[in-house]
Amino acid sequence: MSDKIYPIGIQNFEKIRKEGFFYVDKTALVYQMVKTGSYYFLSRPRRFGKSLLVSTLEAYFRGKKELFEGLAMEKLEKEWIEHPILHLDLNIEKYDSPQSLEDILEKAIVSWEKLYQLDGKIQTGCVVCGPLFVDYRY
Numbered sequence: 001m002s003d004k005i006y007p008i009g010i011q012n013f014e015k016i017r018k019e020g021f022f023y024v025d026k027t028a029l030v031y032q033m034v035k036t037g038s039y040y041f042l043s044r045p046r047r048f049g050k051s052l053l054v055s056t057l058e059a060y061f062r063g064k065k066e067l068f069e070g071l072a073m074e075k076l077e078k079e080w081i082e083h084p085i086l087h088l089d090l091n092i093e094k095y096d097s098p099q100s101l102e103d104i105l106e107k108a109i110v111s112w113e114k115l116y117q118l119d120g121k122i123q124t125g126c127v128v129c130g131p132l133f134v135d136y137r138y
Contacts, residue, residue, distance in 0.1 A: 013059050017067045027073035030056055058085055084116050093097035 007021035016023050028052070033040065042050050059067050063082035068074045088108050095101040112118070 013052060013054060013055040014064070014067055016052075023071075025071045027056070027068060027071045028076065030060065030074045031073050034060065054087075058087060061085055084112075086112055 002022065004020055004022040007016045010016055010021065013132070015021075019036050034057070044050055044055070060073065060077075061083040062085060063080045065077075065080045068077070086108075088105075090104075093100070095104070111119070
């Protein structure tokens, strides 16, 4: 019997791995998705693992190799390259008007500009970063 406990309600890959929670390794599928895919729309019911998948992808693209020790990804990935991450969680605020949504997006963009030293280079109304383009105009 394992001493590991199930990560009930925990959707953070790094926390699960660092604190020794039980984890079903699906990183081979994540690797396949990253290397062979194009665009994905994650449409699944609530409590179906979307947040954990996004957290796993974030750890992968941040180049956090140590989190993948003992998992399939450790053997599959040969080049651990850190990429810029633009993570926007739309579940943390209440958007009761178009202005409130725009304010949150503007705040996120300013934060990313500072983080990646792009002060003033991201145009309001869209985010462009390498192959990523997110248009949030409504």
